[in-house]
Amino acid sequence: MTQEINLKSEITSIQTGQRLDQTLANLFPDYSRTRIKEWILSGAVFIDGVVTDKPRIKVLEGQEITIQATLEEETKAEAQAIGLDIVYEDDHIIVINKQAGLVVHPGAGNSDGTLLNALLHHCPNIELVPRAGIVHRLDKDTTGLMVVAKTVEAQTHLVTALQAREITREYEAIVQGTIISGATVDEPIDRHPTKRTHMAVVHNGKPAMTHYRVAEKFRAHTRLRLRLESGRTHQIRVHMAHIGHVLVGDPVYGGRPRPPKGITPAFFETYMGFKRQALHAIRLELAHPFTCEIMSWQAPIPEDMKLLTQALRLDTQENPSIII
Structure with missing residues (x-):
């Protein structure tokens, strides 16, 4: 599948x-600098009707710029009929409430059965968009809201907004230990120096900032609301582990589950039966890439986290004098 692109503009005195x-890049902000450079190098850009393949050439007032390009299929993956919980959709974006267990993008050990495969089935034209329009990810077992671009133009705008921290992403999490008050974790993240599938706080890593506030306290756990300033892989999980409050159910950064003392058999069953990190992308807010309207969505807490929260409340009521 292909799509023809025909763009035209005239150079002004300011751009000379x-x-x-x-x-x-300034004339056609719907397309990324990388894509524009590719078009220049491939001979798709004309100045006064003459093709040019030199990105660094200087432009002059009055010159007519024409781009005649073809968007080729970007995503080489199989479309698969996988159910999606679509919260919102129009001609430009899709907002999805991702279920636990769904990998976002094919990779080692997950060649298909991913969100990307599902998007290709739901919206075949999305194969023209890099990574099938995926602009940010959630871990396999993290639930909640994601925005996907249906067009190259929408993706360019969303990526730019994400980099400029203009997209609000809020999460709900349940962590081990009692946290007294909210704070900010401002620690760089990169690959773990020895465990290559893990991330870690690393001195020379990429900047990462996570804001959190206390939503509810239990006797040995805390329910948090978190907001990301950046979007590093496993960011919330790494930052919470770094400050000594790993997410409940996180085997990668938390090790074996550690239920509190004095619990009932029912609580033990619920706690030990929670097999994923207790993390949910609950709120998403952004400026629509076409209309610029500020839009906001919320995703209800999934049933497994509701049951865990109820069990923690009951445990706190039944053991008010036991301090962990």
């Missing part, structure tokens, strides 16, 4: 002397 790639 600028590089061609810089000028085109």
Whole structure:
């Protein structure tokens, strides 16, 4: 599947002397600088009707710029009929409430059965968009809201907004230990120096910031609301483990489950039966890439986290004098 792109504009006096790639990025902000450079190098850009393949050439006032390009299929994956909980959809974006157990993008050990495969089935034209329009990810066992772009233009806008921290992503989590008050974790994250499938707080890693506040206290656990300033892999899980409050059910960063003392058999069964990290992307807010309207969505807490929360409340009521 392909899509023909035909764009035209005229250079103004303000743009005179600028590089061609810089000028085109400003003239056509719906497309990324990387894509524009690819178009120049491939001979899809014309100045006054003459093809040019030099991104650094200087432009002059009055020159007519034309782009005649073809968007080729970007995503080489199989469309699969996988059920999606679609919260919102229009011609430009899809907002999804991702279920636990669904991998976002194919990778080692997950060649299919992913959100990307589901998107290709739901919206076949999305194969023209890099990564099938996926602009941010959730871990396999994290539930909640994700936005997906249905067009290249929408993806460019969303990626730019994400990098500029203009998209609000809030999460709900249940962590081990009691936290007195909210705070911010501002620690760089990168690959673990020895465990290559893990992430860690690393001195020379990429900047990462997580804000959190206390939503509810239990006798040995805390329910948190968190907001990301950045979006590093496993960011919340790594930052919470770093400050000594690992997410309930997180085997990667928390090790074996550690139920509190004095619990009932019913609580033990619920606690030990929670087999994923207790993390849910509960709220998403962004400016629509086409209308610029501020839009916001909330995803209800999934049933397994509701049951865990209820069990923690009951445990706190039954053991008010036991301090962990």
